[in-house]
Amino acid sequence: MNANGYEPVIGLEIHVQLSTKTKMFCGCGLSFGDEPNVHTCPVCLGHPGTLPTVNEQAIRYALMIAAALECDVAPRSIFHRKNYFYPDLPKGYQISQYDEPLAVNGRLGDVRIHRAHLEEDAAKMIHVGESGRIHGSGASLVDFNRGGTPLVEIVTEPDIRSPGEAREWAQLLRTTIRQLGVSDVNMEEGSLRVDANVSIRPEGAGELGTKTELKNMNSFRFLERGIEAEVARQRGLLEGGEKIVQDTLHFHPEDGSLTPLRSKEYAHDYRYFPEPDLVPVAPTEQMLTEARESLPELPAARRERYVSEVGLSKEAATTLAFQSEYGEYFERAVGAADGASAKSIANWVTGELVATLRQTGGEEDPLDSKATPEAVAALAGLVEEKKISHGSGKQVLERLVAEGGDPAEIVESEGLAQISDSSELEAIVDRAIEAESEAAEQVRGGNERAIGRIVGAVMKETKGRADGGAVTRLIKERL
């Protein structure tokens, strides 16, 4: 993206909530919208005398993430205390990792991973102030159910160069982690959180500009919009001769605006020091091997397979491999297919289905839509067998997305079946030739292109229910 000679430089900071059975440092279960404070204990409430204990599964899941991101796993890593006061932080410090994290120097797609580490999540605060907003006065209620949930924090290098790229890469990360089975990675639910560090610099410049941090973008679309807005804002400032001030900006989904979270008079001094209550983590050969071997087929490998074995185009393969919902949808459709080739199903899914869903304005999960994978597979079959034209197929798909149902029934009820009766078609062709006599002359005269008008006339009369290739052949014959 060229923002008037400036290039955006974007890095992402991602928090992944792990789907372990218990919290990071105590045996409380994880909760999903339960009553407040029913999944707590003296440890995760920070009662005096309590001590943390490290969840074995969290280590395993973190090692799997590190393997999937091709990171170097530290032979020895330790936990640190990150100290600050806030009601959602029961101990007055978060147990996290600082300069000796679990994993460093990885890569996913085109983006390098700076580091990945483990930490515990904060509790939830509900503001019940008069204005109900974080800036109002009044009270807050703290629910510690979420407090202590294991998190893996992943920080990328600032390798991303556009808001769209950020969105795509974040989707790739999500697909990758989802396939590991270590997290629900759902942005709307908060099991995947993505913040962005954004700066801009003159194209070709080597130095980095001042960066700002963007928070509260809880969908891929908002991520893209938020970054777009910030890049524009920074460009505006620089062009106006002003400087970028390092700040944290809160994204407002209602209108896409960004407001600075006013930094406190005193800066955040986290006073990190090694956590004395926990001993170092030194992953053994066995732990590392287990992590590597438990990796499923990851997106890049899957894309390869789709191209070489299924014969998909690189674009279709990328969509299906890098966006897990489409991939899953595709696999289900192929499984249900009764005659349609994987390739044609793939084309329908990555082409018309994606386009149709986008039209409805959302990030709709194709698996949530009314058009089931089985239905789309059947549709692909009907078109491939030339029972309906591609154009009719599009119509059927729109119906499926809007109302669901069965393609064969829709074809029946809307009379979309391709005209296969040749005598009927011949009659229509003859009429078209007669109606477009000028074009007919031109074609007879050698101007092949003019046949388009005749084809168009046939299509109009048949309401697109004829196969284009067959029509063209027939016209030529009858001329």
Next chain:
Amino acid sequence: MSDELIGLTASQAADRIRAGDLTGEEYFDAYREAAAGDSLNAFLWTADEAGASGDGPLAGIQIAVKDIFCTEGVPTTAGSRILEGYRPPYSATAVRRLRDAGAGVLGKANMDEFAMGSSNENSAYGPVLNPWDAERVPGGSSGGSAAAVAGRLAACAIGTDTGGSIRQPAALCGIVGMKPTYGAVSRYGMIAFASSLDQCGPLTRDVTDAALLLGALQGEDPCDSTSVGIDGGIEPPIRESLDGLRFGVPRELAGDAEGIEPGVREVFERTVELIEELGGKVSETHLPHAPHGISAYYVLAPAEASANLARFDGVRYGLRVSSEDLTDMYEETRAQGFGDEVKRRIMLGTYALSSGYYEAYYGRAQRVRTKIAEDFSKAFESFDFVVSPTSPTVAFKLGERTGDPLAMYLSDYCTVPMSLAGIPAISIPAGLAKPEGEGPELPVGFQIAGPAFSDSAILDAAFALERAIGFGQGNGGPPA
């Protein structure tokens, strides 16, 4: 009858109870009566019922428990206003293990607030007095535990030692106090002061009782990732001579050390001679970095404490000073809930960790710690034990050092290095000495330290020495 019962050591009482000559109830009643006459302010809470049950090596024994240990349903204050009335929802592992061994909690012992102090003058619930002289301090921070045992309000007690808080009050009260190897006893349920230094240990009338208690306390605990227990447990001490054992006297803690009172030095030297008479070999050793122990300790301990005490914020339990403003609530709650010494150490610790100062203070202190540990390792290549006076002085007067925090900190000069190295050390009463200035003769403690996990060996050597010293017939405390 009561007097006689109270005169028994815990081991003696346990034997009698096991033999059926004494019931747990009778024993408890004797102590309950004694506790009623507590003029030392040693207890913050006493039990109404015996609470000791079942079998086990401590069946029927009553233990004074420093108020830093969480006891389920029983007030636990850590000597602070900020936890006034707080009843924990669970009991510390150390307390559970004592109960599992058959013992009961006789009472919660007074202490310096959050274990910060060397005189028990920092308690929000009033100072504890030394049974030897009511105008003097019992030492701290386990002052209540030590005074209870020395004052015959309890046969035995448990306390915590971070930089000397068991050993120093034991020395000042003329009883036995031991800090085991770091990791020997679980810290789960022990309100944290400095996590990498805190250890639970016994305060008793004699070495046999100390071994009995430590045997029941030690062990790996899944609730405490830093606990390992002691391999092989604790053997009952039986040693009679010190033949073949090598004792090192570090120049820095005994010979050259400043601030050691003449009376203390005299008792120390006499005890060293006694070791030789018992067959032990004594010679000088070096702990070159020991003189920097106080400096390192008073960076590391307050730093960890500043984080450990951040949870006392009025949100979920304990004192809250209400306000419409959150920052105000935090600041007022903590200002009113914490005493001066606690505030001082929180400030010190926060400063040492703060941006720009971490390397100069915390970073360096951690390196000094490494050097001190190395010094001990080196000494233990040639010696089985390292010995020193436990405290540079005998018990000082109430109010004498409260105006000078640094002077107070220097009381820990001889005990802090062992804490930093994580190695075990015991203090046994070795004699009496006159303080500088005037006053009655007061107890002097003798410290024996050994390599990590040599706890049994230390108890064994201390046992032999204790017999030879014959301090109060091993019955602890001032003459009854």
Next chain:
Amino acid sequence: MIDRDQVLHVARLARLRLSDEEVERMAGELSGILDHVERISELDLDGVEPTSHVIALENVLRPDEPRPSWDRDQVLERAPDPASGAFRVPSPQA
């Protein structure tokens, strides 16, 4: 060596309210203590590893098995201001 402004800054980090008298006194006391502590700057500690853990343990891990949580009534019984099953506090001013 630690002045009034630094004391106030540290007190804010630690959420401690100090009276003017306390600030004065604290500055003096802390300076005295730091003076002594400064001694460690005299030592040659090049190449010395810091000790974060005094015992050589690694990989002490807890199995991912749920344990019963604490009864909420008990949880809130100790709370200074329980409300609607949660802990009420004044709202943070961002």
